[in-house]
Amino acid sequence: MSKVEDIQEAIRRNGYRRSGKPRVTINDVADHLGMSKSTVSRALNGYNDIAELTRLRVAKAAAQLGYKPLAQAQAIRTGLIQSLGMVLNVGGHGSHRPFLANFIDGISRRASEENWTLTVATAENSEAVLETIERLSGERKVDGFILPRTREHDPRVDYLRSHDIPFIMFGRTGDDKDCGWFDIRGELAMEQAVERLYGLGHRRIGFINGLDYYMYARLRLQGYLAGLEKVGLPVDRALMRSNAVTKEDGLREGVALLSQPIRPTAIICAVDLxxxxxxxxxxAANLDIGRDLSVMAYDGISEGEFASPPLTSFSVDNREAGRRLADLLIKRIRGAAPETLRQLGEAKLIERASDGPPVSP
Structure with a gap:
């Protein structure tokens, strides 16, 4: 009989859960590994003084034996309820719907791997988001927060930072003191878009940005300007519009750009919609996308794939982003310094039919 079988037999002799199945205890895991109960406990709870190899070995043994900690006892012992929090603004232009399903799936899967849970709440506006964060933290419903769609000046960051509540941002912010984040380099995507269009022969390249108060808009504008500088094109403010995150916004700003005496031959949009x-x-202007006017965008939503013609766009792996954010937040809650929890990813260009060489006006 193997050592694992010996322990399982001892469990069967010593007691059962109410369901009738034997309950594996932390002592069983410690005996199996020949470690102290304290070492096993600290390894399972992610303490920084436990080597990563030891933590993985303990986690593997616990899974093999079927050990599952009692949530209430663990919360009392560690002060943690092992729940990640996220409050989504589902009202107005701040809606997170385009990427929500994959994003939450990524967070949930990574949290589950560490035996953590995800608590998601919704609010109709920015003020209600902050109120919900205050309530969830005040009631100790979560141990920390993931903050999607960050602003250059973000009240959520100010509140959590001032109350010493762990958080990780999906994005960056104007004041990054005590902030950790995972973000996609949207500014690099915009720079690459300018380079691509310039390489196709375009010399009047317009830009339609998102909402000015979001940090991503500031960064993507920087990327567009960096792209112009890189290829040697002058900055023409008449070719730049902003505050467009819906189809209606894009129609409005598109009409403004295409009504100019010398219109752009290509336009980059910070948002697919x-x-x-x-x-x-x-x-409406009798221009064929991909021939008379080249268009590139950012987000990679499915609606762009089925547009006519299909939209050339930079795509983001939101499921992977969710996984990375969950991992970083758990590390932050366990005591890692926020300055060590800053990661950047890159968007992937999906080449379709909405961009090409310019034709004569």
């Missing part, structure tokens, strides 16, 4: 509104503006 705005690009799809731009499609409508081009149609």
């Amino acid at each position: 705005a690009a799809l509104g731009l499609y409508q503006a081009a149609k």
Whole structure:
């Protein structure tokens, strides 16, 4: 009989859960590994003084034996309820719906791997988001928060930082003191878009940005300007519009750009939905997307794939982003310094049919 079988037999002799199945205790895991109960406990709870190899060995043994900690006892012992929090603004232009399903799935899967849970709440506006964060933290419903869609000046960051509540941002912010984050380099995508269009022969390249108060808009504008500088094109403020995150916004700003005496031959949109509104503006001006007007965007939503013509866009792996954020937040809650929890990823260009060489006006 193996050592694991010996322990399982001892469990069967010593007691059962109410369900009738034997309950594996932390002592059983410690005996199996020849470690102290304290070492096993600290390894399972992710303490920084336990080597990563030891933590993995303990986690593997616990899974093999079927050990599952009692949540209430663990909360009393560690002061943690092992729950990650996220409050989504589902109202107005701040809606997270385009990437929500994959994003939450990624967070949940990574949290489950560490025996953590995810608590998701929704609110209709920014003020309600902050109120919900205050309530969840005050009631100790979660141990820390993931903050999607960060602003340059973000009240959520100010509150959590001032109350010493762990958080990780999906994005960056204007004041990054005591902040950890995972973000996609949207500014690099915009720079690459300018380079691509310039390489196709375009010299009047317009830009339609997102909402000015979000940090991603500031960064993507920086990327667009960096791209112009890199290829040697002058900055023309007449070719730059902003505050477009819906089809209606894209239509409005597209009409403004395409109504100019010398219109742009290509337009980059910071948001896919705005690009799809731009499609409508081009149609109204009797311009064929991909021939008379090249369009590139960012997000990689499925609606762009099925547009006519399909939209060339930078795509983000939101499931992987969710996994990375969950991992970083758990580390932050366990005591890692926020300055050590800053990661950047890159968007992937999906080449479709909405961009090409310019034609003569």
